[in-house]
Amino acid sequence: MAVKDDIIKFRPVRNEVTTEVPYHFLHEQEPDENGNIQQVNTIFLTGKECRFKCVMCDLWKNTVTYPTPPGAILKQIDYALSRLPAADIIKLYNSSNFFDVQAVPLEDYPGIIERLKPFKKVVVENHPALCSGSCVEFNEQLNGKLEIAMGLESIHPDVLPRLNKGLTIERFKKAARLLSDTNIKMRAFVLLNPPFVTDERENVEWAFKTVAFAFENGVGICSIIPTRTGNGFMEMLEKKGSYVPPTLDALEEVFERSLALKAGRVFADTWDIGFLSRCDACFAIRKLRLERMNLMQQFVQRIDCNHTSA
Numbered sequence: 322m323a324v325k326d327d328i329i330k331f332r333p334v335r336n337e338v339t340t341e342v343p344y345h346f347l348h349e350q351e352p353d354e355n356g357n358i359q360q361v362n363t364i365f366l367t368g369k370e371c372r373f374k375c376v377m378c379d380l381w382k383n384t385v386t387y388p389t390p391p392g393a394i395l396k397q398i399d400y401a402l403s404r405l406p407a408a409d410i411i412k413l414y415n416s417s418n419f420f421d422v423q424a425v426p427l428e429d430y431p432g433i434i435e436r437l438k439p440f441k442k443v444v445v446e447n448h449p450a451l452c453s454g455s456c457v458e459f460n461e462q463l464n465g466k467l468e469i470a471m472g473l474e475s476i477h478p479d480v481l482p483r484l485n486k487g488l489t490i491e492r493f494k495k496a497a498r499l500l501s502d503t504n505i506k507m508r509a510f511v512l513l514n515p516p517f518v519t520d521e522r523e524n525v526e527w528a529f530k531t532v533a534f535a536f537e538n539g540v541g542i543c544s545i546i547p548t549r550t551g552n553g554f555m556e557m558l559e560k561k562g563s564y565v566p567p568t569l570d571a572l573e574e575v576f577e578r579s580l581a582l583k584a585g586r587v588f589a590d591t592w593d594i595g596f597l598s599r600c601d602a603c604f605a606i607r608k609l610r611l612e613r614m615n616l617m618q619q620f621v622q623r624i625d626c627n628h629t630s631a
Contacts, residue, residue: 325374325485327554328374328375328376328485328552328554329374331552331553331554331556331557332381332552332553332554333382333552333553335381335382335384336382336383338367338383338384338385339367340367340368340385340389340390340393340396340397341393341396341397341400342367342396342397342400343364343365343366343367343397343398343400343401344365344366344367344383345365345383346362346363346364346365346401346404346405347362347363348360348361348362348363348405348406348408349361349363350616351410351586351588351615351616352586352615352616352617352618354541354586356618358616359408359409359410359441359442360406360407360408360409360410361408361409361410361411361412362401362402362405362406362408362410362411362412363411363412363414364397364398364401364402364411364412364413364414365383365414365415365416366394366397366398366413366414366415366416367383367384367385367393367397367415368384368385368389368393368394368415368416368417368424368425369384369385369386369387369388369389369417369421369423369424370384370385370386370416370417371384371416371417371418371421371424371448372417372418372421372423373448373485373486373487374485375472375474375484375485375486376483376484376485376486376516376554376555376558377474377484377512377515377516377548377552377554377555378552379549379551379552379555380416380417381416381552382552383416384416384417388423388424388426389423389424389425389426390426391426391428391429392429392432393429394415394425394426394429394433395429395432395433395436398413398433398436399436402436407439408440409440409441409442410440410441410442410443410444411437411440411442411443411444412443412444412445412470413433413443413444413445414444414445414446414470415445415446417446418446418447418448418451419445419446419447419469420445420447420451420452420453420455420456420459421448421451430459430462434459434462434463437463437464437465438464439464440464440465441465441466442465442466442467442468442506443463443465443466443467443468444468444469444470444508445467445468445469445470446469446470446471446472447469447470447471448471448472448486448487448488449471449488449492449493449495449496449497450487450488450492450496452469452471452496452499452500453499456469456499456500456503456505457499457503457505460503460504460505466504466505466506467505467506468505468506468507468508468541468542469500469505469506469507469508470507470508470509470510470544471493471496471507471508471509471510472486472488472509472510473488473493473509473510473511473531473534473535473540474486474488474510474511474512474515474531475511475512475515475527475528475531476490476527476530476531476534477515477517477518477527477531479517479518480515480516480517480518480527483516483517484515484516490534493538494538497538497539497540498538498539500539501539506541507539507540507541507542508540508541508542508543508544509535509540509542509543509544510543510544510546511528511531511532511535511543511544511545511546512528512531512546512548513525513528513545513546513547513548513567513571513572513575514528514547514548514564514565514566514567514571515548515564516548516555516558516563516564517558517563517564519562519563519564519565521565521567521568521571524567524571525571525574525575528545528571528575529575529578529579532545532575532579532582532587533579533582533584535585536582536584536585537584540585541585541586542585542586542587542588543579543585543586543587543588544587544588544589544590545572545575545576545579545587545588545589545590546590547566547567547572547590547594547596547597548564548566548567549566549593549596550564550566566596566597567597568597568599569594569597569598569599569604569607572589572594572597572611573589573607573611573623576589576611576614577620580614580618580619580620581620586618587618588615589611589614589615591608591611591612591615594608600626602626603624603626606624607624607626610623610624
């Protein structure tokens with residue numbers, strides 16, 4: 322099993338960030354459960370690094386090593402919203418856990434709730450182990466509905482225990498039951514090609530099984546994320562033969578099969594997926610196809626390419 326100190330040892334230099342402003346924000350779209358396109362403002366908040374040191378994570382690059390100062394999150398939300406258009410949904414992603422008071426100070430909650438009044442839905446990210454009564458209390462104070470995004474990653478029995486995530490299948494189920502019982506919506510992040518599985522067919526099957534498991538446990542949205550290098554430790558695993566990058570073919574297959582379940586919404590994460598491409602001739606249009614399917618939640622005919630396998 323990976324040790325936290327080893328994961329940290331291989332890290333490259335952290336990005337220069339400040340808690341005065343979010344490190345990124347953007348406006349996007351996604352369909353709701355009825356297929357209606359919703360306008361979404363996503364704010365990537367800068368705060369305390371996540372307490373969990375997952376093998377594959379590189380989100381720590383845009384965090385700080387000290388507790389988020391009180392008031393900083395409010396400044397960041399104000400900064401982003403003053404530069405973003407109106408939206409139906411807001412995502413507050415903080416590269417950590419929203420309900421970790423080291424990352425989001427309790428004293429900021431009233432100000433955050435006040436700023437979230439215009440939104441029909443509020444999405445935050447949180448580790449299943451930190452889903453508790455604080456989530457329920459926060460949800461009860463919102464004008465809109467709370468949705469918690471959790472990293473499920475993979476239900477592969479040899480992978481999940483080795484990710485240094487502090488997560489088990491039972492812990493995820495327990496968190497899902499709590500959230501479902503209190504009418505809090507859920508989305509899950511699923512990894513395609515996590516470390517420690519190097520066979521492409523096996524990776525496709527376990528990503529699909531993980532999506533199905535999430536839906537079976539009340540999750541409404543699954544985002545399929547191609548696992549990448551970039552945190553130092555993953556490069557080391559790749560050199561050792563313990564990680565292989567996914568292919569665009571594999572992402573397309575898992576996405577298509579997951580959509581066909583019709584058990585919930587499924588999104589293929591297309592952010593910075595150029596590393597999946599093996600063919601310059603077809604990559605851009607294949608990426609566009611995935612983005613269309615994200616919005617439509619329907620199968621779109623695959624793109625034929627005669628140049629090379631991708």
